[in-house]
Amino acid sequence: MGESPEPALAEAMNRLWAKFLPQLEERVATLEIAASALASGTLSTSGKQEASANAHKLAGVLGTFGLNEGTELAREAEGTYQGDLLSDPGAAERMAEIAAHLRALLASRR
């Protein structure tokens, strides 16, 4: 048997994290913009679709980097932007909370 791949994998994952962090931050930024637009009643259909697509991508990748809570939050945001929950009174506040929490999670892994 060779050496455990775990240390080499962890080191390489950290390199990939640094490489893709700006892209992940951009995805969170689209959620922040969407939450702000939702709060002001100006969220367009394309804005909803963009937020849903970015939430979906975040859900698929954050857990891979160990941020499972981020995956769960992003899934919630994806479901909300895809569905009818946007008309709920607390939706704008919750989407803003999720975006802020995702932003903090990204910063925590640096």
Next chain:
Amino acid sequence: MHRILIIDDEDDIREVAALSLETVAGWEVMVASSGAQGLIRASSYQPDAILLDVMMPGMDGPATFRELRKNPATAHIPVLLLTAKVQASDRSRFADLGVKAVLVKPFDPLTLSVQVAEVLGWS
């Protein structure tokens, strides 16, 4: 050494999956960033298996899978779908396509190759 083709439009997922399969399992990995590119690479590279993302712009995963099956050069290659959709109805719908397995994103980079090997009976 097993040869794997990863077809995914998201570069972060593509690179992490490739890193995982190369580093942990020592497999040879080729990547494609779209369904159309994946069809060409599958035909020329002749991988032992394909990891195929579901949601891609243009030709999505299911459409890519159907094209792979139509082509005699790629029809025999086992395909595992990768999806961030977690609802049972979605996964059942994807499984009904005839793929070998539906793997859920996010995956654990340390165990992705184990999942793939188990599905394909690679010991």
